[in-house]
Amino acid sequence: MPVEFLTDEQAEAYGAFTEVPTRPELERFFFLDDDDRDLIALRRTDAHRLGMAVQICTVRYIGRFLDEDPLAVPWEAVEYLAGQLGIADASCVKRYPERRRTPYEHAAEIQERFKYRDFTDRRWGREFRGFLYGRAWTHAEGPVALFNHAVTWLRKNRVLLPGVPVLARQVSEARTAAERRLYEAVTRAAHRADPALARRWLSCWWCRRAGGSRSWSGCARRR
Incomplete structure (x- = not known):
């Protein structure tokens, strides 16, 4: 499955x-x-x-x-x-x-x-999430690549791998958070340049999230 x-x-x-x-x-x-x-x-x-x-x-x-x-x-x-x-x-x-x-x-x-840690360990859980969110923010890579980097980090730091659904969910959450942070940053920059531009940009983003056009021009033609 x-x-x-x-x-x-x-x-x-x-x-x-x-x-x-x-x-x-x-x-x-x-x-x-x-x-x-x-x-x-x-x-x-x-x-x-x-x-x-x-x-x-x-x-x-x-x-x-x-x-x-x-x-x-x-x-x-x-x-x-x-x-x-x-x-x-x-x-x-x-x-x-x-x-x-x-x-x-x-x-x-x-x-x-040999000092292997459980994935549920609080300290190492925080360190892992810090790595995962940092990697998602600084690297433009797909979910599978981020998943593989997560596995490598856990093995290197002797944190026992969790079940695959648990790790996959954390990878997805990290990428979603990084994507939201990116669009918020771009929206703020656009607002400083032109408030109307910021509204169009945000609307375009929500259109893409909902499965609409994946281009600025595609969204603009429907307005």
């Missing part, structure tokens, strides 16, 4: 693995450093060790945890992690979600250990 300006394919690709990570991506996002290994080492079984490694690298790569299926990850990535952990049989990870609460408990540990 499309979400506002996103196609079905774009909505489905959001916060998910759409293709196998490249070798450079594996080396960047799926390399287990000492901090990763310290947390993983607390697990008792290979299945749990590998499963936690998958979750650590999943949130690092796509910006969120895969709550519905934590193992919806390309097998190449799983094998790459298994090799680093010295686990000969990567298929043991299939036992990881046998206890349904385990992936959720591990996700909570990962979030706390």
